[in-house]
Amino acid sequence: MKVNLTSYGLPRDGKESEDAFAVKAWDETVIAVLADGTGAARRGREASARIVESLVSNYSARPESWPPQKALTEFTRLINRTLHHESMLQHDAPEMISTLSVAVIEGNRLFGLNVGDSRVYLARGGQLARLSEDHVDEQMRHVLRRAIGLAPDVEPYCFERELNDGDIAFLCSDGVSNVLDESELNARLAQRYAARAIVQHARSVAKPEQLDDMSAIVIDIAETGKLRAVSQLPLHIPETLQKGDVIDGYELVRPFQHSDRVWLATKDGQRWTLKFAPLEARDSEAVLHQFIKETWNATRLGGAFFVEAVVPEKRTAHYYVMEFVEAPSLRMLLKARPLAVDEAVELGKFLVEASQFLLRCDLVHGDIKPENILVITGYDRLSFKLVDLGSATEIFSITSRAGTASYLAPERFRQAPISERTEVFAIGVTLYEALTRSFPYGEIERFQTPVFNKAKAPVRLNPNLPPWLDSLILRALAVIPERRYQHYSEVAFDLAHPEKVEPFYQEPGGGKCTPLRFYQTGFFILLALTLYLLAKLLHH
Known part of the structure; x- marks a missing residue:
């Protein structure tokens, strides 16, 4: 394959652009991604940057058995779900919204999709064909009907074409397509214009009311590739496995x-x-x-x-x-002894850092517990490895009770999605158990719907705990989600700065205490007191 890749963008006001784009090529594969963050949303610029990074990174390492179109669709739905739920959690409204257009070339075929009004074209033999579909309101063309982050689910528009030598794939934001019509684009692509020349021309002829962020990617395909034949031998799944096989x-x-x-x-x-x-x-x-x-x-x-x-x-x-790591699990170690305070602090830092690493891939582990932690003994300290990624899933992607019941946050039993703060709860339970060898809310069976009463402070079971670590664990274990740590970074900060950890006081009755219950109780107490005083007055 012989291709010439160019990309270029100009911000509307000379500052930061809401657009983001990237192109990556390897072997006989090229991926081009362009996203246009919605200016009306508070975090549109962040959304477009994360979309581009996520699509390029995920596609570069996609499962070998996934065809290109399936991979693109899965990854698009993943980043949409992540941005929407994160935005709703933090702002109670969609504030991370962006368009998306993607083109992937595998050998001599082009695969792609789009959401919103960023476009993908294919120029061939002097003719320009639009491959993408605009998702805008018919009357108000500036209003998007479909965008990444706008709703919990998204249905991208997908397309696929066979390529010829000399074809040109072109991606652009609406800042370009609103200024240059298809005949103008076609004329410049026919002359093999690079992305910079097209964007600069669009800026030079744009009317004041048309000025917008402008971005474009040009994939000039001098010669298509011929992907090597993939073995047709299907992978089998062994029914039985025996020693010596x-x-x-x-x-x-x-x-x-x-x-x-x-x-x-x-x-x-x-x-x-x-x-x-x-x-x-x-x-x-x-x-x-x-x-x-x-x-x-x-x-x-x-x-x-x-x-x-x-x-x-x-x-x-x-x-x-x-x-193969020859090391016992934390569960095995806890059968012999609890962790020392400094060991538990190291465990907490490890679990938070591992969770932050997963979050950068839009993932959560989903089953943090002692069985899934290997303990490696060093010369003067313990180190850890997290295993079993069979439960790893995209953040906000599930609302079931998937995982181990004793480590599930209370809201997970009420169909709340898996998130940072539900994973923080699992980390809290693990630290509690590592220091006390008991569960804060008792052991919970898989199909049980538990009542979360007030947890016994870990310092009462292990008097070696310093007050700051006792408060940290109780905050991580808070039954009311809003009182818990909301992000891994908050836990990481407190672990690194013990002197700044504030005391944490549990709500009376644990999970039974809610603001509504508090006011209901107060109302009935006042009502009873009023009736008592009224009866006493009538008696006199």
């Missing part, structure tokens, strides 16, 4: 206690951990889809917080390979 050179040694689909294996004298797709994935596309997402997350999230994972290039079955 050899799969792609990995010899299975023993299953791990918690699952017969996770095995210790050896290859070339090294030990590895293999995780296979669940047996249900044979008959359920949804289960297989979830395992593919898990594999994708595991392979892109390795590093300081998680075990490294890879997908063998020539695998014959649905599995992925993780480095």
